[in-house]
Amino acid sequence: MPAVCSQWRLISEARKRRSRIMFSGRLAAVLYLIFWVENGRADTSTSCWMAGNQSCMDPEPYLLVGLRNVILRINLDGGGQQRLASGVGNAVLMDFHYREGRVYWVDTHTGVLSRVDLDGTHSQKLLSLGKGISGLAVDWRENSVYWSSRKTGTIRRADTDGHDVKTVLRDLTRPSSVVIDPNAGYVFWLSAGVTFSIQRSDLTGALITTVLKTPDSMLCLAADAVDRKLFWIRHGVNGLSTLGSCDYNGNGVNVINQRLSRRKSPKMSLFWDYVYVTDSASQSVMRVNRNTGEPPEKVNSKKMPSVPADVKVIHLRNQPVVETRAAFTPVCETDECVNVCSSSSGHCKCKPGFALSKHGDSCEDINECALWNHGCSLGCENVPGSYFCTCPEGYVLLADHRTCREMKPCVENGTLCEHACTHTVEGDVCVCPVGSSLHPDGRSCTGCVSVDRGGCSQVCVTLSPGRWECECQPGYQLQPDGKQCKAPGPPALMLFANMVDVRIVNVDGSDSRSLMNESKRSIMTVDYDPVQNRVYFADTERRQIESVSVDGGETEVLITDLVSPEGLAVDWINRRLYWTDRGVSSVSRSRLNGLESTVLIHDKLLQPRDVAVHPQAQRIFWTDVGFPVAVWRAGLDGEDRTVLMGSGLVSPCGITVDHNTHTLYWTDIGAGSIGSAGLDGSHRHTLTLEQVGLPFDVAVFEDTLWFTNREDNHIYHLDKRTGSDAEQLGVDSVQPASLVIVHPLIKPGADLCLHGNGGCSQLCESRLGLVRCSCHSQHVLSADGKTCLHVQSSSSSSSSSSSSSPSTGSGDGEWSDRVKNKSLNDESSPLSLSSVGEPFTEKMVSDQDECFSLSCDVNAQCVLEDGGSVCRCLIGFTGDGQLCMDIDECVTGLAECTSPQSECVNTPGGYYCHCGVGFNTDGRHCIDVDECRLELHRCDVNAVCVNTLGGYECRCRVGSTGTGFSCSAVF
Incomplete structure (x- = not known):
């Protein structure tokens, strides 16, 4: 080691006689690589420089920090601050080229790319990149600059002089934080699509693959080109920012939950064992050990004048140059x-x-467009590995995807085309929008911008014009057909307002039961909260809003003195309740406990009927059956009100939101139809009228719509895209009105840890509609998946016994001991986890945790036991967990249909006791419906209704004669 250090002393002395930057960029680079390759690797850890050991630390690393219109050079210990460049803009993204001795930056407000030498000389503006720039990276091997744009959804590149601009990747979803490793031949970036993810491509823009997915927001990305690892920061659980890493293929994931505040747009840079992160809260650069997760420390002792915009560690190690083999070498x-x-x-x-x-x-x-053998009649645009033909304005691309024709009105067949029609010498031809293809029927279009969304169940991703693929929302699984998305886990349930009560039933109509202890109600609307498992409903006869547990029981009155509440919706994220009151023409809001009730919208409303909420989009939607009829939209506070649909409606009634496709569905009971549209009113579509009768309300889950039909008072389901395959459910009901589907994935973003800490005794994480409990150090999770047991010696057993009881162990609706004096309905300050112990490390980052790797059957669930995770078949199924078969309770005699009027019907995972007309069921028994008391009969006004088993009789009063359904006076 002394010989190595003496060599570096000579270098240090030589640098005093030459330009520091030019020497470190050339000669030091060569010497550094020599020592790197040989066994006697020099001590170049950050501790060496920070300890002041000048004999072993040349070239010395330092920081560049973008800070309020300047770029500063700062030593790793926070000292030696020097201004490198000024007038750079308040929001900059930076990267450097060590061998060239330059730093490149873009002002994200103006979009101008500039550069300056690392000694602060030769500042130069290179190129205007446009606005919306979200990432900047230098390819130090091929001397190129890459940048990403959220606005255009592209990643582009130019040479380091600002010339030869090319589009590398297009049709991306909000790309940001682009990172280059030219030695590996990869470009990485963050994608903020329906699932936050790290994406990878080669430097040509081909071979795109997903490295890692996570349900949480990913904020920034960096790469270690020596260890070939990626590092990222995401919003962690309970206010923690998470530092994570993996290899270039997404393997070897390591996550550290740091006790750091949620930062605004942090940036980071790597050097040896440390990650340097900008911190908006403290206006400083923080240093975090990327291996141990030790508490972070500030680089600068004093607060900076403003929030640092970006940070880079300047050193050759961050831009190594690995020589490649010749093309003829077998590799x-x-x-x-x-x-x-x-x-x-x-x-x-x-x-x-x-x-x-x-x-x-x-x-x-290969740029095929430059070869002139592409076959396009007019325009050609190159994409990685291929190309596509384009047409100028006023022209359309025909079905061969090569020929452009001038758009001319069709003579006869224009109305037969789904999108548009143009007249050619061969006759009238249907054409489709850019990005879609003509269906084999020659009339309809398919693709992400078409009505069928490319046949995708949830998300359609355009790869290039005419090419796309389907993806699913977090938690859903793409089926083998590559189009449908299915929700794993527990089977879905349905809640519906049955006019006289609220009932819960399987989505196939089986196993119906009432949530009420009484059935003298008039209920038209219902919704539920997945956090507290409460059902909310409005009783128009009692003129009040109430709630009840999803398991049934006593109801709680929340709001009284209403006139005619007919629509209701729960905001499960912001913890609010919305309802319409047709009697006073208003849309109102309150907390879920009924407090802070306020009228949001009153003017210009006539007869508001139903209401739906989209918390993520910060919007509410409602129908109005007054004149003129309309479907409305407004912000969660009632502001920014606008009419989405004001034509083509007769009597719009129920309304709901498909949160997976961000689509509105509504029923029109006057027109006998179900309509759909985007949240902005675009892509409006009406299902076939023959299928739906007189639809009152609608609910959606996966690829299915459920609706209540006032024509025959039954519930139906059908395909949500085509309106086909309508089928009546065999559910016992009186007069079904409003309905909702219950499943962990149907209301995304719900924080189940807000209420009672999710049932966890210590740490709670809400993910994809389910709760995951974990423990502090020196504790282990028990078999119930909620309680933490202290790992203790016999002498300390008595002192820690209290730590093993869950916070909701009483089960009586109280919160944990820390907040047990707080009312359940007091949501002003949700349960805080600020008192939990030290940060812990987990070995997963996405929803593909240990349970997902077991490949449990769709009719099984993963159970955490002492020996690890195992697959258990759900109730009603039998098998080993990997394969679960339905148990036929009707055949095996396990069913308990005890009434003579009941018939056992087997269903997947269960059964139900079907009762005939005139009976309701409690799941086992058939209970006669008293049509006379409930006034469900059709007796004449001059007749008396007499209830019978399964029916009723109408008897004309004395002095009248007739059938009972029609009575006339006897003269």
């Missing part, structure tokens, strides 16, 4: 080919549309 066995390796020659080769790079180990895109 298949070394796994150095980025794309495809030829097994016959041992050389790297490329897929069609790509050519081998000059280094021989990666593939570069």
Whole structure:
């Protein structure tokens, strides 16, 4: 080691006689790599420099910090601050080129890319990148600059002089934090789609793959080009910011939950064992050990004048140059080919549309549009590995995807085309919007921008014009057909207002039971809260809003003195209740406990009927059956009100939101139809009228719509896109009105830990509609999945016994001991976890945790036991957990249908006792419906109704004669 250090002393003395930047950028780079490759690796850890050991620390690393219109150079210990550049803008993104000795930055407000030498000289504006820039990275090997744009959904590149601009990736979902490793041949970026994820591509824009998905917001990304690891920061659980890492393939995930505040747009840079992070709360740069998760420390002792916009550690280690083998060298066995390796020659080769790079180990895109053999009649646009044809304004692309024709009105068949029609010499031809393809029927279109959304159940992702793929929302599973999304876990249930009560039933209509202890009601609307498992409903006869447990029992009156409450919706995230009162023409809001009731909207309303809420979109929607009829939209506070649909409606009634596709569905009982549209009123579509009768209300889950039909007082379900396959449910009901589906995934974003800490005795995490409990150090989770047991010696057993009881152990609706004096309905300050112990490390980041890796059957659930996680079949199924078969309770004699009027009907995972007309069921028995008392009969006004078993009789009064349904006076 002394010999190594003496070499670095000579370098240090030489640098005093030369330009510091030029020397470190060339000679020091060569010497540094020599020592790096040899066994005698120099001590270049950050502790060496910070300890002041000048003999072993050349070249010295330092920080560049973007700070309120300037870029500062700062030592790793926070000292030696120097201004490198000024006039850079208040919001900058930076990266550097060590061998060139330059730093590049973009002012995100103006979109201008600039550069300056690392000694502060030769400042130069290079290129206007446009606004919406969300990431900047330098390819120090090919001398290129990459940038991402949220606004355009692209990643582009140019050379370091600002020339030769190319689009590398397009049609991305809000890309940001772009990162380059030219040695590995990869570009990485964050995607803020329906699921936050880390995406990867080669440097040509081909071979796109998802590295990692997470249900939480990912804030920034960095890469260690030496260890080939990715590091990221995301919003963690309970206010913690999470530092995570994985390899370039998404494996070896390690996550540390740091006790850090939620930062606004943090940026980070790596160097050895530390991550340097900008902190908006303290206006400083923090240093965090990326391996141990030790408490962070400030680099700068004093608060900076403003929030640091970006930070970079300048050192050769962050931009290593790895020499590649010649193109003729067999490299298949070394796994150095980025794309495809030829097994016959041992050389790297490329897929069609790509050519081998000059280094021989990666593939570069071929620009087919420049070769003039592409076949496009007018315009051509190149994409990685391929190309597509385009047409100028006023022209349309025909079904061959190559020929452009001038848009001309059709003579005869224009009304037969789904999108548009143009007249050609061959006749009238249907055409589709850009990004869609003409269906084989020659009339309809398919694609992400078409009505069928490319056939996707939830999310349609455009790959290129005419090419797309389907994805699912977090928690859902894409089916083998590549289009449908199914929800794993417990089966869904249905809640519906039955006019006389509220009932819960399986979605196939089986196992219906009432939540009420009494059935003398007039209930038209119902909704539920997944956090507290409470059902909310309005009774129009008693003119009040009440709630009841989803398990049934006594009801709680929340709001009184209403006139005609007919619509109701629960905001499960912001903990609010919305309702319409048709009697006073208003839309109102309160807390879920009924307090702070206020009228949001009153003017310009006539007869508001139903209301729905979309908490993530910060919007409420309601129907108005007054004149003129309309479907309305407003903010959660009632502001920004607008008419979404004001034409083509007769009597709009029920309304709901599909949170997976961000689609509105409403019923029109006057027109006998169900309609759908985007949240902005676009892409309006009406289901076929013959299928739905007189629809009163509608609910949606997966690919199915359920609706109540006032024509025959039954519940039906059908396909949500086509309106086909309508089928009546065999559910016992009186007059079904409003209905909702109950499932952990149907109301995304619910924080189940708010109420009673989710039932967990210590740490609670709410994920995808389910609660996951965990424990502090020196505790283990018991078999019930909620209680934490202290790992203790016999001498301390008595002192820790209290720590093993869950906070909701009483089960009587009280909160944990810390807040047991607080009312259940007092939501002003939700349960805080600020008193939990030290940060803990978990080994997963996405919803693919230990349970998901077991591949449990769809009719099974993962259970945490002392020996680990196991698959258990759900009740009503039998098997080993990987394969679960339905038990036929009707055949095996397990069913308890005891009434003579009941019939046992087997269903997946259960059964139900079907009762005939004139009976209701409590799940086992058939109970006669007293049509006379409930005034459900059709007796004449001059007749007396007499209840019978399963029916009723109408008897004309004395002095009248007739059938009872029609009585006339006897003269």
